[in-house]
Amino acid sequence: MTSLLDTINSPADLRQLPRAQLRQLADELRDYVLHSVSNTGGHLSSNLGTVELTVALHYVFNTPEDRLVWDVGHQTYAHKILTGRRERMASLRQFGGLSGFPRRDESPYDTFGTAHSSTSISAALGMALAARQLGQERNAVAIIGDGAMSAGMAFEAMNNAGVYDDARMLVVLNDNDMSISPPVGALNRYLAQLMSGRFYASAKNVGKRVLGVAPPLLELAKRIESHAKGLVVPATLFENFGFNYIGPIDGHDLDSLIPTLENIKQLMLDGDGPQFLHVVTKKGQGYKLAEADPVAYHGPGKFDPAMGLQKSSVPSKQTFTQVFGQWLCDMAVQDKRLVAITPAMREGSGMVEFHKRFPERYHDVGIAEQHAVTFAAGMACEGLKPVLAIYSTFLQRGYDQLIHDVALQNLPVVFALDRAGLVGADGATHAGAYDIAFLRCVPNMSIACPADENECRKLLTSAFEQDHPVAVRYPRGAGAGVAPDAGLTSLPFAKGEIRREGAGIAILAFGTLLYPALEAAEKLGCTVVNMRWAKPLDIELLLQVAKTHQGLVTLEEGSVMGGAGSAVSEALQAAAISMPVLHLGLKDEFTEHGEPAKLLALQGLDAAGIEASIRARFPG
Template sequence: MNAGPQPQLPETPLLDKVRIPADLRNLPESALPQLADELRRETIDVVSRTGGHLGAGLGVIELTVALHHVFDTPRDRVIWDVGHQTYPHKILTGRRDRIRTLRQEGGLSGFTKRDESEYDPFGAAHSSTSISAGLGMAVARDLAGGRNNVIAVIGDGSMSAGMAYEALNNAGALGSRLIVILNDNDMSIAPPSGAMSAYLARLASGRTYQGFRELGKKLTAYLGKRADRAITRAVEHARGYVTGGTLFEEMGFFHIGPIDGHNLEHLVPVLKNVRDHGEGPVLIHVVTQKGKGYAPAEAAADKYHGVNRFDVITGAQAKAPANAPAYTKVFAESLIREAREDEKIVAVTAAMPSGTGLDLFGEAFPSRTFDVGIAEQHAVTFAAGLATEGYKPFAAIYSTFLQRAYDQVVHDVAIQKLPVRFPIDRAGFVGADGPTHCGAFDTTFLASLPGFVVMAAADEAELRHMVRTAAAYDEGPISFRYPRGNGVGVDMPERGEMLAIGKGRIVRQGSRVALLSFGTRLADCLLAAEALDAAGLSTTVADARFAKPLDEDLVRRLARGHEILVTVEEGAIGGFATQVLHFLAHEGLLESGLKVRPLVLPDAFTDHGTPEKMYAEAGLDSSGIVRTVFAALGHVESVRRA
């Protein structure tokens, strides 16, 4: 569906006067609601043209305006957790002239990025890091004798991760001056209670209450330390029961709220009070609404979390026609098919049901689907526990997020040889989401573990086979990876076939050049083989299927029967090619004159762009494979022409 013609840029007379936050701080408070309205219109227009994250940013418009109005940024540090809600922040911090390059090659990142702006003190894109980073900055400030504020903004979803609570616990113990803003955009903790809640928040954050609080501590001290502690705790408990902050008070934070995060008349005075009168760690509980101010996003916050380009009037998103099913959907449908045959199959996701396709599985098997929140470490060990009791857990986690649970994969799964299945989505380049979401390292860090079966699907049919193979495999942990986007359009079986563990396949037979693919670069290997054949170089193409256990017979056959062996994978150095080279070296096959050339992702963090161009620049498209073969043969002129 086409997004249709784009409207003219919105009229934003007040926003046009704000280039950096210092300009915003010169505005009277009475002008802030108009500025927020214009900023919301600008954000909607930007994302309608570029695509990206929409709902989260619209939910923090007023909070963004209030923070930059009250605090002296960038001297005061504002750390946004995840960072997908920071498009309004970027507009207000000197990047408006580039905001319509968002997530495009050479343009602005979709997340905070330290080398992009001094207003981004910490780079993000994974959740639940803001409090830890903010505490580090606060302690560094204290050590240096500084007086600036440090503010960490974290969503209620990100608070489901253990790292956030580890940071809260440490911050409460250290007592450093740190402001944490809990952006509760799902009302999962407590809703604000209107004017009375706002009044209590202003009262609790103000000089008068803080003064009485300290006076009370001094008075009760005359009654002895034990009585002092008892009375002080009783007061805090009583206030906590009214405001909902008992948990945070127990961790050493002074809790304020909940307050309406869209009401600047409530929000600004509280932030000012905290800025001017507080000591020690403070948590402000702000309630917001995802998609606020844009009806389609308010009605379907999940569908407008990440969007393609869309029509502002209708909300209809532009989508290129697919000539093949999406890998994620193939995985979900294949798992549903296997689960109908085996009631022991269960599915685990870490707050990504739609991203991993497990929302479809959940519709079919709600009692066998578990969303554990943004808690990848827990997800893996939870799956391990299920496996100990004879269930067959599929822990579906993006490659980039599985990194966060590596200790659990090693200690709780691999060492115990537990049959946890790991479907790994977003393998390889992910385009506009950039280096923080690139799936580069999973093959390397999983194939290094003893007893781990590591697979990669070459196409959507192979993915279906691997789902069935993993479902049936009970000898230990097993993984299979697949990329973002659509398949290549191969014929699809109704149900996957059982693959022989550790066995690849010959797809195309030749005699001089061997291309050994691991993953979805197989299609480009086949195109490269046609070009090489046309140049008089008879080429074999093989699909390894497994990085571990490696198909040693296949590798030996390719090495002995060809002059050149090129391995091709969409992963980092140390992955599939390393397994092949290790085997060749120990077999003595590298001493026979065989030319081996491993093709992998660059040994660098690659910025956002189109996946097609990123693979081309990495030399992992068909032209790059052809150039590698010609270069290995010393055909310099052919390399130039390829």
């Protein structure tokens, strides 16, 4: 039943409700989120945990004039529902439908695109100072999760924000003790210590207990606000950045949230500088199954809310992520030097089993990709063999470190690049479209592109055997279904193979598009080459094929600009070979979210699209 929610078409409608009705609205909203996600799939635990906070923020602040910046943006389903997109939730994460993250072109209430973490404080500060410069009376609010607070960028922004005493800015720390993977690091320990009942209760009274015997001293401490705050709560970390710290408060208690936010809004209006509100929420709140297992319900597919997630009786194909996870464990048994590193993506990168079996060799550094890369470099300097499991899109954040700290020093770090290519429902922000282009221009780097699950395992071994940095890129989900061999055999470094002998045209396939290339080649009668390595290229094989064919087609699930196809053209030019070359890959555009097969077809990278492009370029 959503009788009250059905009347809310914008936050302006929400703000007309008496406060006594907000509890009912929150209950209806939570139920709507649960049943909506159960029908479409998407992020669930995080969104169930932010229902009351979303209601309170839109109730107190004059959105969209006041800016809300959500971080990470997968916790914004309630926000979308309250801002006029309730009826479109059935299209969530589907092609042409609502994005799973805030998008500026989707709604004026989505003030900043936030699909990667730890950017909200920087953006909100920019908005607050822009308003000041333009003479506009508005507030900027960043809502950031405790996992996202572990990234250096968040602290860089806080360090900058603290010097602007008149910035009308609020940072809301949504502390749910849960990023995608279990939270790690000193900051998380600090927050946990802060929230432990005995510690907090004693800290709250320590000032009175110590100074109460001398009332003049207690009064003096109260006047010296920074010192008094340090005595009342352990908030000095945030206050030393120049923020006025408030909290922690219950993020599910509207009777606490709303008056607190109203008071903070007045402080911002009075020019009291940047504010910091610490709220404590629970992932999966209100749905017992998600509360009990927030990781499993972080991003489920479709399911029956009454039954919860069910294991399928039909065995599914092994994913590339699972292949990597098994290889990692097997290689760790064989080579004691192996250490595994993840930036807060233990589950997503398939490292749960490794963590269980080799805890002393497993390192989750939190959402800190730059640190992860240099941390791996430091380990490699001392003779270890680091394997950094990282999504292609997240490695972009560690690019400077990859160049200066790993490649320049020619250190043997293996980069296991998950989610290379298109990623389906997560869309452009998570697509691994650029890794070949940005890696192949870096000296000492090599790039392997396995065509299937078996090649993935073997090329990971090949990469591990090298004494320089190597990236192995593989897509989300399953591939052709080629079962990996049990051993740890490798494939020859920088060598490809001819998979189909034909005539006239040769398709040079990099990665999993080998299989649609083989399908298209059956109708075209052309040669298909499994190149395997984008850098270094198998020059001998390339020149052999070039001399025996009239045209070449390069094929990759990555950016055409600067990608593997560009490498082929450069190699041909260096060999003084002039021949027609067709480059097929991801176009110079951001690819929308949607079903992966449909997206590939729209890019012309399915078998039919490949065939059509080749016939158009090489008629007859």
